Amino acid sequence: MTPTHILITGGAGAIGGQLAGQFRRHHPDARITLVDLNAEALEHAANTHDAQAEVCDLTAIDALPAWWQSLVDRRGPVDVLINCAGIMDIISITGTGWEQGKRLLDINFTAPMRLMDLALPAMMEARNGCVINVASMAGRVPIRGCSYYGGAKAGIGLASEIARLDLKKQGVNVITVYPGPIHSGLESHARSQVKKGPVSRYIPTGKPEVLAERIYRTFGKGGARVIYPDIYALAKQVANLNLTNRAMDFFSPQPNQ
16 A cells, blocks of 8 residues: 555654654655654654654543544544554562553553554545554563563554454554564663563564564565564464463563562
8 A cells, every 4th residue: 555644653762763764765755643752752753754743642542532633634544553652661560550550551552442443434434554553572471570561462462463354354454563672762661670680681682673674564565463573473473382481481581679
């Protein structure tokens, strides 16, 4: 498909910015809207990629419909929605607390689901569109300290895979992305919350530009999913095996609290 309006949440982040660059290079005439809460970083990303900056608090779930309608009125229907925004904490379930836990659930699961709900009617009517949901390998295998984050990413990952089945005859493609650790602000923050050791120091970590390129390539082919770095594809394939759960129990970094 040739997109006309691409919306990327988490547009001020490392992955979101690289995705904006990919789409801008391949679709110079498309409108790109970058959404984030960090106004300063968002403005820089928007200027870099000739995009529109939209400051939005995705945890304000009930306010999203009015914001979405305002955006569509100003910028036109969205035919590529990329749910890339995410926050991660590696803290025990009791250490996280409900308020932070709810924030993790809202940003990583509820907001992407609500945005899909808002975007899909127009895509289905036009029989043209794509949704790209950035899930996580943390939603496929158990990692200590990630009850809320892993649970949210498991939810959006499975919901995304089901949405692909629901929509494949409606002209709308849904791509699910399963990154392992990627060099980014999210990854740096998460790494600061675990005890230092060989596991936290040497865990395979990917590059945001490589992930973005693979996502765009999958978009161009109408593909279903992206797993990166490549080593994590094995973890996905055997995620239901008890051996994998035992391995992750052994190798998971220990949270500080």
